[in-house]
Amino acid sequence: MKQNTVLVTGGMGFIGRRLIARLAQRTDVTSVVALDNFHPQVHGETPDKSLDGAVVEEGSVSDRVFFEGVLERHDPDVIFHLAAETGTGQSYHEISRYCNTNINGTAHLIEGLRKLPDKARRLVLASSRAVYGEGAYRSSTGEIFTPKPRPSETMAKGVFDLYDSFGAPATPVATPEGITLRPSSIYASTKLMQEYICVQGLDNTSIQPVILRFQNVYGPGQSSRNPYTGVLSIFGQQILDGKVLNIYEDGEIVRDFVYIDDIVEALMLAAVSGNVDDEPINVGSGVSTTIRYAAECLLCELGATKKNLRISGDFRPGDIRFALADNGRARTLLGYEPKVNLETGIAQLARHIKSERSQR
Ligand SMILES: NC(=O)c1ccc[n+]([C@@H]2O[C@H](COP(=O)([O-])OP(=O)(O)OC[C@H]3O[C@@H](n4cnc5c(N)ncnc54)[C@H](O)[C@@H]3O)[C@@H](O)[C@H]2O)c1
Numbered sequence: 001m002k003q004n005t006v007l008v009t010g011g012m013g014f015i016g017r018r019l020i021a022r023l024a025q026r027t028d029v030t031s032v033v034a035l036d037n038f039h040p041q042v043h044g045e046t047p048d049k050s051l052d053g054a055v056v057e058e059g060s061v062s063d064r065v066f067f068e069g070v071l072e073r074h075d076p077d078v079i080f081h082l083a084a085e086t087g088t089g090q091s092y093h094e095i096s097r098y099c100n101t102n103i104n105g106t107a108h109l110i111e112g113l114r115k116l117p118d119k120a121r122r123l124v125l126a127s128s129r130a131v132y133g134e135g136a137y138r139s140s141t142g143e144i145f146t147p148k149p150r151p152s153e154t155m156a157k158g159v160f161d162l163y164d165s166f167g168a169p170a171t172p173v174a175t176p177e178g179i180t181l182r183p184s185s186i187y188a189s190t191k192l193m194q195e196y197i198c199v200q201g202l203d204n205t206s207i208q209p210v211i212l213r214f215q216n217v218y219g220p221g222q223s224s225r226n227p228y229t230g231v232l233s234i235f236g237q238q239i240l241d242g243k244v245l246n247i248y249e250d251g252e253i254v255r256d257f258v259y260i261d262d263i264v265e266a267l268m269l270a271a272v273s274g275n276v277d278d279e280p281i282n283v284g285s286g287v288s289t290t291i292r293y294a295a296e297c298l299l300c301e302l303g304a305t306k307k308n309l310r311i312s313g314d315f316r317p318g319d320i321r322f323a324l325a326d327n328g329r330a331r332t333l334l335g336y337e338p339k340v341n342l343e344t345g346i347a348q349l350a351r352h353i354k355s356e357r358s359q360r
Pocket residue numbers: 009010011012013014015016035036037038039042043059060061062081082083084085086101105126127128129191213214215216217218222223
């Protein structure tokens with residue numbers, strides 16, 4: 001990394017902390033700044049504010065004066081913009097809160113960056129595969145399309161799969177970046193807006209935006225308090241509490257679970273690659289996994305049996321059925337290759353959850 005000062009917004013969160021630990025190992029990074037408001041939903045009422053290897057700036061991205069002050073004081077060369085409200089379901093009920101943090105926060109970032117001295121900088125945005133909605137499917141006639149969200153009435157009848165316009169079953173495929181976007185939650189819409197603000201707001205500047213669309217990130221360090229995000233972390237807590245896991249729909253919901261260290265690697269590559277453009281880049285494992293299988297792995301790692309899992313047929317309106325990244329652009333532009341398979345990653349997560357519990 002030629003640049004020296006790095007700012008990580010949301011730097012005290014799951015991905016931010018792991019990224020900062022990695023940045024601290026680099027001799028070419030002279031200073032790291034973590035901006036974070038210690039959101040109680042993520043950090044609880046008595047957050048751990050200690051962080052090795054970084055200066056912590058406590059405050060909110062939605063506070064324009066504070067955010068611009070941080071930018072002015074530190075004049076960062078690389079900015080990783082991770083601070084966000086992240087609960088898909090919650091966003092429906094907390095629209096203005098999600099817009100304030102995710103949209104206004106990003107607007108403040110861009111306005112603040114444009115006031116800094118003109119020099120080459122890089123902004124890496126943590127966007128989400130949520131912007132796709134259901135993502136790519138192949139119709140019975142072979143066309144690739146993005147289906148509309150599944151109607152609740154259909155799901156209530158136990159029909160969870162998707163169909164094409166002829167009423168024939170559609171086949172899910174890996175989603176490339178260029179597909180029609182159908183964000184199906186307020187959270188997803190704010191993430192898409194973040195992308196647009198970064199690209200349009202930095203047009204005609206020396207600042208290069210790099211947009212990464214993450215799949216479901218999991219691993220040690222994800223908040224065990226936040227009930228709105230991180231299905232595997234939530235399952236882990238429920239297993240240790242002796243609860244039966246409620247697996248929605250028919251258990252065959254598919255996610256692309258990508259391990260935290262692979263995400264950190266993608267972020268590092270995005271900060272330095274000479275090959276990037278303004279177009280978004282998917283970052284996933286490239287492997288499709290059913291929620292049922294992931295839950296079974298976690299049960300096994302935490303010493304519970306499959307009896308602690310119940311396929312309930314419950315569903316959440318707006319939930320997507322199938323997520324899988326086409327990592328082609330990440331591979332070509334960043335040289336990204338995911339390295340941690342699900343079984344290894346879940347074993348690491350289970351070890352972390354157990355050790356966290358034993359320290360309570
Ligand atoms: N974890 C995933 O599966 C996933 C998937 C896709 C995209 N992302 C994106 O990656 C980024 C980081 O996610 P994460 O999993 O580390 O989440 P996280 O909740 O663990 O971390 C987010 C951090 O941002 C901070 N924050 C929230 N609101 C803030 C505000 N107004 N001002 C300053 N700081 C604020 C929180 O205190 C927290 O420390 C987010 O932008 C998220 O949308 C995550």
